Amino acid sequence: MLRRKFKKIAVSGAVIALLIFLNLLGWLNPFKNGIMKVSSPILSVFYRTGLQARNFYEDQTDRRDFKEIVKDLTKKTEDLSLENARLKMVDEENKELRKYLNFFSANNTRYVLANVIAGGEINLVNQALLLNKGSKDGLQLGLIVANSNGQVVGKIVSVSDNTSEMCLVNQTGCQFAAAILNENKTIGILQGDLGLSSKMDFIPQTEEIKTGAFIVTSGLEKNISRGHVLGQVAEVTKENNALWQSAKVESLANLHDLAIVSVVLP
Amino acid sequence: MNWRYIYHILLIFAIWLIQIGLISALPYPFNRFNLALVSLFFLLLFDDLALVSYWSLGLGTLLSFTSHLPFGILLISLWVTVLIGYVILYQILTNRSMWALLLLVLIGTVTSELIISLLSWTCNLFLNQSHLAYSGNDSFQMLGISILLNTIAMLAMFSIISAINPKLKPFLLIKKRK
Numbered sequence: 001m002l003r004r005k006f007k008k009i010a011v012s013g014a015v016i017a018l019l020i021f022l023n024l025l026g027w028l029n030p031f032k033n034g035i036m037k038v039s040s041p042i043l044s045v046f047y048r049t050g051l052q053a054r055n056f057y058e059d060q061t062d063r064r065d066f067k068e069i070v071k072d073l074t075k076k077t078e079d080l081s082l083e084n085a086r087l088k089m090v091d092e093e094n095k096e097l098r099k100y101l102n103f104f105s106a107n108n109t110r111y112v113l114a115n116v117i118a119g120g121e122i123n124l125v126n127q128a129l130l131l132n133k134g135s136k137d138g139l140q141l142g143l144i145v146a147n148s149n150g151q152v153v154g155k156i157v158s159v160s161d162n163t164s165e166m167c168l169v170n171q172t173g174c175q176f177a178a179a180i181l182n183e184n185k186t187i188g189i190l191q192g193d194l195g196l197s198s199k200m201d202f203i204p205q206t207e208e209i210k211t212g213a214f215i216v217t218s219g220l221e222k223n224i225s226r227g228h229v230l231g232q233v234a235e236v237t238k239e240n241n242a243l244w245q246s247a248k249v250e251s252l253a254n255l256h257d258l259a260i261v262s263v264v265l266p
Numbered sequence: 267m268n269w270r271y272i273y274h275i276l277l278i279f280a281i282w283l284i285q286i287g288l289i290s291a292l293p294y295p296f297n298r299f300n301l302a303l304v305s306l307f308f309l310l311l312f313d314d315l316a317l318v319s320y321w322s323l324g325l326g327t328l329l330s331f332t333s334h335l336p337f338g339i340l341l342i343s344l345w346v347t348v349l350i351g352y353v354i355l356y357q358i359l360t361n362r363s364m365w366a367l368l369l370l371v372l373i374g375t376v377t378s379e380l381i382i383s384l385l386s387w388t389c390n391l392f393l394n395q396s397h398l399a400y401s402g403n404d405s406f407q408m409l410g411i412s413i414l415l416n417t418i419a420m421l422a423m424f425s426i427i428s429a430i431n432p433k434l435k436p437f438l439l440i441k442k443r444k
Contacts, residue, residue, distance in 0.1 A: 008316040009349065012323055016345060019327060020338040032331045039279070043287040050291025057293045 096260050099148035110265040111146075112137050116258050117163070127195070128157060128165040129258065135159045138265055144176070144217065144224050145261045151229045151253040152176070152217065153261060166261070169230060169251050171195050178230055179218035180209055180247070187218045190230055190249060198231055198249040205245055209236050215249050223266040278321060281305050282328040298408060299415040300375065302329060306348050307367075307374055308423055315352050322348045335382070336389050343381040347374050367424055371417045379409055 022028050100113060114131040133139055145154045145166045155174055158165040167174035171192040178190035178200055186207040193199045200215060213233045219226025231249040238245040285301045292299075302325045309318045326341030333340050351374045359366040 005315055009319060012316075012319040012345065015323055016326075016338070016341055019323075019341065023337040028337075035328070035331060039283060042283055046283055046287025047291045050288040053288075054291055054293040057296075061293075 093260065096148050100260070100262050103148065103150045109150075111262040112139060112265060113260060113262050114139075114145075114164075115260055127171065128167055129154070129261075131164045131166060131261065131263070132162070133263065134162040134164050136161050139164045139263050140223060140266075142221070142223050143266070144228055144264050146228065146264055147253045147258065147261060149253070151231075151251070153251070153253045153255055153258060156263060164263075166263075168192065168195070168255050169253075170198050170255060176230055177218045177221040177224070178215050179226070180207075180233065181214040181216060182207070182209060184208075187220065190215060193248075197234065198251065200233075200247045200249055201244060203245045203247065205238065205243065207245070209233060209245070209247055211236060215247075225264075225266070228264065274317075274321070275324070278324040278328070282325060285329070286332050295408075295411040295415065298412045299419060300378070300412060301419070302344065303347065303374060303378055304371070304416050304419045304423070306344065307351055307370060307420060308427075310348065310351050310355055310370075311424075315349075318348050318352070319345065335386060336393075339382055339385045339389070342385060343378050346381055347378040350374070350377050364421060364424070367420055368417055371420045372413050375413045375416050376409065379412070 019028065097113070100111070103109075112133050114133040114137075116129045117132045118130040119127055131139075131145075139156055139159050141156055141159055143156045144152050145156065147153050152169055154166040154168045154171075155176065156164050157167045157174075169176070169190075169192060172194055174192040176190045178188055180186045180188070180200070180203070184207060186203055186209065188200045188203045190198050190200045203209065211233050215230045215233065217224050217226055217228040217230060229252060231251040233247045234250040235248040236245065237247070281301055289299055289301055290297055306318055306322055306325070309321055322344040323341070326344040329340045329344070330337045351370055354370055354373060355366070359369065
């Protein structure tokens with residue numbers, strides 16, 4: 001049995017040697033050419049099938065890679081969007097601060113910048129804004145609060161060590177000693193009217209007030225200098241038999257999106 | 267003419283066509299699969315060395331026709347690998363468990379690649395033709411992939427066939443033929 005096996009192995013070894021020898025002589029070439037000729041169409045079909053499989057595999061791999069890339073880019077976009085939003089906020093804040101700086105530097109006004117940190121209630125009708133600066137920063141009761149353009153937006157109504165509350169110029173109870181920029185520089189009291197606008201009362205009937213005239217602080221109030229813009233006359237109410245006339249005043253400032261304000265020091 | 271011979275010749279041709287036409291066109295790492303070697307090892311399980319050595323002659327000759335290596339390298343490599351595989355399977359390993367097959371394919375693949383590299387290097391040395399240098403499994407990574415694919419294929423084939431054919435059920439001791 002074992003001898004027969006060895007004989008077969010030896011025969012196959014001899015066949016190998018013979019094949020190599022015949023190939024060296026070139027005698028295998030016709031056989032090789034014949035096989036290649038016969039098998040070429042089948043090989044071509046197999047090769048095309050293999051290529052299709054390769055393309056499919058590479059498509060899948062590419063798709064998987066693209067998915068990873070899209071995932072990566074989505075994450076980066078989200079990060080960049082957040083960064084962009086943060087930078088926009090910083091940019092807006094920067095612009096706002098520059099405005100403050102320009103305005104108050106030009107007017108030689110002392111001021112304290114404060115962030116609005118919350119809205120608080122004074123009573124049922126009026127709301128106050130809570131500022132992050134207080135008496136330790138030099139804030140006092142009655143100081144006016146302005147926006148970046150120097151327009152008055154409110155007044156300090158309560159002060160603690162580190163925070164303070166301000167009322168808005170259009171809120172009831174928020175009063176200012178005001179003057180109309182007309183010929184006689186008429187003075188009066190400006191006070192908020194239910195959070196919608198302001199109203200200037202006790203103007204003598206003899207004074208001539210035009211719509212569009214500017215209202216500024218009169219300087220008659222303690223710690224408030226003259227000339228800070230409070231608003232503009234929108235409507236004048238004058239009755240023949242009344243002792244006084246009144247004017248509806250619209251603030252020039254946007255009172256709804258105050259984030260940074262400046263408290264004007266005396 | 268005996269139909270059995272035609273059947274074997276057709277099978278050898280089919281395996282050659284699949285190896286050369288289909289598997290070589292597959293993407294990496296699937297093109298590292300050596301169907302010829304796995305088929306020969308699978309045949310070894312039937313304990314017919316003569317048949318397997320004739321198969322290795324046929325497959326080796328056909329593969330040598332389409333190889334860029336000097337004629338005979340693949341032929342000798344397959345033939346020697348089959349002989350070594352036979353010795354391992356019937357003289358060293360005492361069973362036909364999955365682990366035995368795994369070891370057989372591992373040793374067989376490494377042996378085959380080693381012989382190819384050695385013969386290519388020798389040819390290159392004597393013929394002084396650098397283009398003959400065998401550059402297939404020039405890294406351990408590729409060799410590892412070949413081993414992995416061959417092993418998976420072998421185990422799959424063994425599992426399928428043994429589920430159908432009771433002759434290939436794993437058993438511990440090989441019966442001696444009378």
